[in-house]
Amino acid sequence: RGMFRVDDLTQDLYFSENAQMNGSLWPGLRNLKGVSEGSMTRYPLKRYEPLKAELDAFLMAVIENDHVPVSGEDGLAALRLALALVESGRTHQVVQVADDSI
Structure with missing residues (x-):
């Protein structure tokens, strides 16, 4: 799970992964931190x-x-x-x- 972000001006598409979902956070800390940013992927689009x-x-x-x-x-x-x-x-x-x- 995560979030897609579209930049209409530059015509870029990004996906930011929720670090909680990939298991990179210790479970006890996960409850205190809430949503945290994981890896970000930029998808190339034809402009x-x-x-x-x-x-x-x-x-x-x-x-x-x-x-x-x-x-x-x-x-x-x-x-x-x-x-x-x-x-x-x-x-x-x-x-x-x-x-x-x-």
């Missing part, structure tokens, strides 16, 4: 201008009489996931998201 990519994909779908790569259902699933993330941050609890909604 692009998101609005231009969205417009290009829409134009290609129109030109080729094809489906758009991201549907309204995909957008709804993204919204549900974002709302679950907000709820998790607000309540400091893990929020389960149904697999069929993402």
Whole structure:
């Protein structure tokens, strides 16, 4: 377990592991420390201008009489996931998201 962090400006994705979950803390100390930072992983992402990519994909779908790569259902699933993330941050609890909604 841990936390993902997205930097929209630099288009970087990070995962910070909770040190409690990897067993690196002595159990007695774990109760006193609470959540503690473990290792951090940076995931490389291909950088692009998101609005231009969205417009290009829409134009290609129109030109080729094809489906758009991201549907309204995909957008709804993204919204549900974002709302679950907000709820998790607000309540400091893990929020389960149904697999069929993402």
